[in-house]
Amino acid sequence: MTEQDKLLEQVTNEDYKFGFVTDIETDIIDIGLNEDVVRLISLKKEEPEWMLDFRLKAYRKWLEMKAPDWAYLKVPPIDYQSISYYAAPKQKKKLNSLDEVDQELLDTFNKLGIPLEEQKHLAGVAVDAVMDSVSVKTTFKEVLAEKGIIFCSFSEAVREFPDLVKKYLGNAVPYADNYFAALNSAVFSDGSFCYIPKGVRCPMELSTYFRINAANTGQFERTLIVADDDSYVSYLEGCTAPMRDENQLHAAVVEIIAMERAEVKYSTVQNWYPGDKNGKGGIYNFVTKRGICRGDYSKISWTQVETGSAITWKYPSCVLMGDHSKGEFYSVALTNHHQQADTGTKMIHIGKNTKSLIVSKGISAGVSNNSYRGLVKVSKRADNARNFSQCDSLLMGSKCGAHTFPYIECANKSAILEHEATTSKISEDQIFYCNQRGIDTEDAVAMIVNGYAKEVLNKLPMEFAVEAQKLLALSLEGSVG
Amino acid sequence: MLSIKNLHAVVEGKEILKGINLEIKPGEIHAIMGPNGSGKSTLANVLAGHEKYEVTEGEITFMGENLLDQAAEDRARNGLFLSFQYPIEIPGVSMVNFLKTAVNEHRKHKGLDPLTASQFLKLMEEKKKVVEISSQLTNRSVNEGFSGGEKKRNEIFQMAMLEPRLSILDETDSGLDIDALRVVANGVNALKRDDNATIVVTHYQRLLDYIIPDHVHVMYNGKIVKSAGKELAYELEEKGYDWIKKELGE
Numbered sequence: 001m002t003e004q005d006k007l008l009e010q011v012t013n014e015d016y017k018f019g020f021v022t023d024i025e026t027d028i029i030d031i032g033l034n035e036d037v038v039r040l041i042s043l044k045k046e047e048p049e050w051m052l053d054f055r056l057k058a059y060r061k062w063l064e065m066k067a068p069d070w071a072y073l074k075v076p077p078i079d080y081q082s083i084s085y086y087a088a089p090k091q092k093k094k095l096n097s098l099d100e101v102d103q104e105l106l107d108t109f110n111k112l113g114i115p116l117e118e119q120k121h122l123a124g125v126a127v128d129a130v131m132d133s134v135s136v137k138t139t140f141k142e143v144l145a146e147k148g149i150i151f152c153s154f155s156e157a158v159r160e161f162p163d164l165v166k167k168y169l170g171n172a173v174p175y176a177d178n179y180f181a182a183l184n185s186a187v188f189s190d191g192s193f194c195y196i197p198k199g200v201r202c203p204m205e206l207s208t209y210f211r212i213n214a215a216n217t218g219q220f221e222r223t224l225i226v227a228d229d230d231s232y233v234s235y236l237e238g239c240t241a242p243m244r245d246e247n248q249l250h251a252a253v254v255e256i257i258a259m260e261r262a263e264v265k266y267s268t269v270q271n272w273y274p275g276d277k278n279g280k281g282g283i284y285n286f287v288t289k290r291g292i293c294r295g296d297y298s299k300i301s302w303t304q305v306e307t308g309s310a311i312t313w314k315y316p317s318c319v320l321m322g323d324h325s326k327g328e329f330y331s332v333a334l335t336n337h338h339q340q341a342d343t344g345t346k347m348i349h350i351g352k353n354t355k356s357l358i359v360s361k362g363i364s365a366g367v368s369n370n371s372y373r374g375l376v377k378v379s380k381r382a383d384n385a386r387n388f389s390q391c392d393s394l395l396m397g398s399k400c401g402a403h404t405f406p407y408i409e410c411a412n413k414s415a416i417l418e419h420e421a422t423t424s425k426i427s428e429d430q431i432f433y434c435n436q437r438g439i440d441t442e443d444a445v446a447m448i449v450n451g452y453a454k455e456v457l458n459k460l461p462m463e464f465a466v467e468a469q470k471l472l473a474l475s476l477e478g479s480v481g
Numbered sequence: 482m483l484s485i486k487n488l489h490a491v492v493e494g495k496e497i498l499k500g501i502n503l504e505i506k507p508g509e510i511h512a513i514m515g516p517n518g519s520g521k522s523t524l525a526n527v528l529a530g531h532e533k534y535e536v537t538e539g540e541i542t543f544m545g546e547n548l549l550d551q552a553a554e555d556r557a558r559n560g561l562f563l564s565f566q567y568p569i570e571i572p573g574v575s576m577v578n579f580l581k582t583a584v585n586e587h588r589k590h591k592g593l594d595p596l597t598a599s600q601f602l603k604l605m606e607e608k609k610k611v612v613e614i615s616s617q618l619t620n621r622s623v624n625e626g627f628s629g630g631e632k633k634r635n636e637i638f639q640m641a642m643l644e645p646r647l648s649i650l651d652e653t654d655s656g657l658d659i660d661a662l663r664v665v666a667n668g669v670n671a672l673k674r675d676d677n678a679t680i681v682v683t684h685y686q687r688l689l690d691y692i693i694p695d696h697v698h699v700m701y702n703g704k705i706v707k708s709a710g711k712e713l714a715y716e717l718e719e720k721g722y723d724w725i726k727k728e729l730g731e
Contacts, residue, residue: 427569428532428533429569430569430571432531432532432553433565433568433569433571433623434554434571434579434583435530435552435553435554435557436529436530436553436554436556436557436562436563436565437557437579437580437583437639437643438554438557438558438583438586438587438590438643439554439579439582439583439586440552440554440586441554443582443586447571447578447579447582448571448574450573450574451571451572451573451574451622452572452573453573454573455573
């Protein structure tokens with residue numbers, strides 16, 4: 001091994017710094033899945049009848065479905081009966097103010113860099129903090145309420161705003177959409193709900209921070225964002241989990257509805273525990289994210305930085321229904337060690353003059369496999385649809401893999417679809433050039449990778465972009481050249 | 482400042498340097514000339530610490546310390562600068578970010594505080610003048626989309642920013658038109674001080690019209706076969722490298 005490689009390995013083998021476990025009493029239900037468990041979850045969340053019906057329909061559908069096997073992933077069999085589907089940190093009943101939130105929980109989120117005390121919080125970001133199956137605290141609720149913005153945990157939304165939830169739940173991702181969406185619809189625990197009323201520009205970034213803490217549990221959160229006519233919101237999602245030897249399942253659903261001229265930006269920095277160097281442990285991340293540009297001139301933009309998880313299966317998509325609507329997907333997916341990622345997007349053009357843009361940057365290191373999978377579909381009546389896709393892969397070392405699976409289905413002759421792809425390696429000469437200017441290999445690799453991913457990182461809100469840059473540098477390991 | 486004794490180096494199993502001896506003192510300019518394949522660029526890369534080149538014998542002392550013990554970045558921080566023959570592109574990394582990192586690494590090594598953004602930009606403005614480089618170049622990604630001449634000019638610009646003790650210019654004149662050559666040479670001359678030294682590696686005598694060397698060495702087949710004053714460069718230009726070969730009895 002060369003000096004460079006040694007150094008690179010040393011630095012990038014730094015421990016996953018979010019791997020700690022919070023020692024807190026947890027209300028956890030027995031492992032296993034059946035109708036009674038679905039009912040129990042619904043009961044624990046004090047849900048109305050219609051919500052339980054939705055869950056049960058989903059559960060029954062799920063029983064008939066099979067896990068998808070078309071992705072370029074090796075997924076070990078998952079025993080759904082060995083998982084607990086509900087775990088909640090025990091708290092005093094009904095919180096009225098922050099003083100009543102358990103100190104252990106506050107400390108946990110502080111340690112993760114997510115202070116829940118509003119006065120300490122960086123201005124401009126409201127947070128909904130979710131640990132295991134429940135939302136711990138949502139900040140800045142009152143400030144947002146003044147503008148008529150609803151930002152709360154999903155459970156609270158079901159209780160307080162049942163009409164809204166009922167109206168939009170399952171619009172973008174129907175419960176029978178796919179195996180993991182069906183599972184989520186049956187057992188989803190908590191998540192965030194957000195409604196931006198007509199004509200309102202949300203004055204701050206909204207964010208949800210997901211944390212898995214309890215062992216042997218899965219996390220199944222559900223997020224629903226509705227942007228009414230002429231509104232705007234930028235939404236951030238972050239996630240981490242403790243280091244455990246076992247694999248934990250995360251099957252989330254995110255739905256976005258954008259009405260006339262509404263714009264939603266959804267950014268994710270996904271940093272679930274990726275497993276150790278030998279591929280032991282880590283989160284299985286099976287996520288369904290979809291937005292519907294329902295109104296004319298509406299816009300949905302997905303930006304994701306994926307560095308975590310042992311397995312990632314995720315395709316944030318846009319259904320462009322409204323005329324002149326626009327969908328964007330910016331992605332940086334980094335895999336290292338034994339990580340596997342099959343991620344990309346679907347852009348479904350239905351309305352006239354719809355546009356979509358795809359920028360995907362894959363980075364593979366170690367013995368990992370990283371795939372881009374994307375579908376651009378133009379329906380018959382989608383006149384003048386336009387898509388541009390750019391898929392780049394960066395390889396580090398010679399034992400990893402990068403794969404691209406672009407699908408195009410076009411039923412309208414007026415469409416213009418473009419696809420560009422590149423594959424490159426970080427060269428020893430680039431690193432040497434940096435070394436020769438006094439920059440060590442660790443910093444050089446981080447710099448080169450960040451340069452490569454810049455186009456996507458630039459799309460992230462400022463604070464997130466800085467975090468993401470550090471994360472990319474930290475997540476790298478392996479040989480170069 | 483730099484002392485090379487009996488240096489042997491191999492690349493991919495092939496011996497390229499076969500016993501180089503060279504002494505360089507502060508304030509001196511040395512030109513290393515020689516035909517293609519004589520080992521000039523290899524010598525430059527060995528000095529800079531490129532991993533591809535393995536030193537099999539000999540020693541190098543730089544600023545009183547064993548150079549061969551030092552990683553490439555430490556050699557750079559200790560004041561050794563290589564102007565690359567083929568500067569590589571680093572897409573997406575801005576020149577400003579790249580140089581700021583480099584300058585601050587140098588400062589850290591000297592125990593100085595890092596420059597603030599405004600101090601750094603001020604320094605850049607100052608040094609830009611030395612090589613007549615435009616802001617358009619410094620606002621781009623490292624060497625990306627630069628012409629051959631711009632790349633070389635950018636190398637000298639970086640040299641001005643980092644203020645090295647020993648600069649090695651590896652074929653800096655190749656690919657330069659006469660105007661760019663003049664600008665680059667003026668830059669090098671402007672940076673000349675009593676306490677720094679320069680090694681000009683070149684194939685042609687042309688650059689030496691602008692950068693006047695104190696010593697000229699001719700490399701052939703992995704060795705320095707002839708050393709003299711600046712007049713040697715003219716003699717070479719006139720008689721060609723075959724003359725050296727003949728002298729060596731080949």
